[in-house]
Amino acid sequence: MGDSGVVALDDAIESGKRLSSGERRRQILVAALAVFGARGYEGATTDEVARAAGVSQPYVVRLFGSKENLFLAAIEDALARMLSGFRAALADESPHDPDITPEKAAAKRIGQAYVDLIEVRGLHQTLAHAYLLGSHPAIGAAARKGFATVWRFFRDEMGLDADEARAFMAEGMLISTMIGLRIVDDYGSDPQITELFRSCFPSELPHVLEVLPRGVDRF
């Protein structure tokens, strides 16, 4: 049922049928994360987002008002996806290794959920770009608010103390950096890079290597 709905949507997209503005917005946001993630806020063009979403450039501008609003909506979407992934991982009641504490198990699940977000193409990179735009009046404020929200999740919902939360976020920032750097492109060719990569993705390595496209998405 869920499946047939998705297929019906795909068919509608394929056949050039008209969609509700809400569905188009969601579709454009997916494209926006991919494009903003690869090119950054200034480097991305509304035309590129439009082509990736299969609509015309003026329509993107009309649906979101401006490129800036589109970017704000994209990072809002990215943060919502991240937090909902974290909450699902935190609530997960599936049996875990009895040798580790429930807290450790939850931390592992949430870390995994963070890495799994690479499947939403450009999500990590778009957020990282937003975090670098602290000087921008609107984007900087939104980025700080989102960052604080994630911090509060670790402290309040997950129950980490300040040092644990800091270490958790630090690992996350390193992972995001490695994704943005496309270190995966050099994996296997340089032993130093391979070591660095293995150290960052100890358990998820096969998954990461499979999901991250290698040598594509070039400028």
Next chain:
Amino acid sequence: MGDSGVVALDDAIESGKRLSSGERRRQILVAALAVFGARGYEGATTDEVARAAGVSQPYVVRLFGSKENLFLAAIEDALARMLSGFRAALADESPHDPDITPEKAAAKRIGQAYVDLIEVRGLHQTLAHAYLLGSHPAIGAAARKGFATVWRFFRDEMGLDADEARAFMAEGMLISTMIGLRIVDDYGSDPQITELFRSCFPSELPHVLEVLPRGVDRF
């Protein structure tokens, strides 16, 4: 003597005197770090760099060939400054707290050297921008190479094992993120942000608060 040399250079700049191309290049690189750091690679303009350096826009382009080459030179400069700061901190023989091991003392000095680089305005942010441009043919390759060089410093020169080096770099990425986010702008106004900030800069807090300009450099 070193001072008088610097003063002479400042006088020369002040009076609109002509400089050697090498001096101009160094001067433009400082301006480039500030501008690229605040606006990113695509968002920055060669004209803004030129005005910040006190020269005309065509001259910036001619001295570096292209905006792309200017950015590559800027991140090369940033990495050289960072590594020379690290090496100086590692070689520092001043007496340290006898309660901690020499290795711990060296790690503390190097962490301090990293934070001290905020005094070179835009350095951390420019590097972070470069790390996000992994998809760019030239910039991505240079960024990966620089990142690998830093990794090798921690592993080979500093003697950390892979896990320690990873944790060290993770903390560094978090610090860079907080600088790019301008979290300092909200310091004191939001208790959550204040806690986050204190957790990241436990010892250097007064220094960081003093050096990072608050509420300026806006778009």
Next chain:
DNA sequence: CAATGTAGTAATCGACTGATTACAAAGTCA
């Protein structure tokens, strides 16, 4: 069916930006 609203595009415009050209002024040195 007529009327009204909604989804979507083609054409285009004005502002911006990196790069080029042509030129001027200052220094260098035989």
Next chain:
DNA sequence: TGACTTTGTAATCAGTCGATTACTACATTG
């Protein structure tokens, strides 16, 4: 001094991009 090199700018161009306008086609409802 006069030829040559180096530092530096003014003017401008060609391309790009976000936004606007004006329009068409489909859908919904009374």
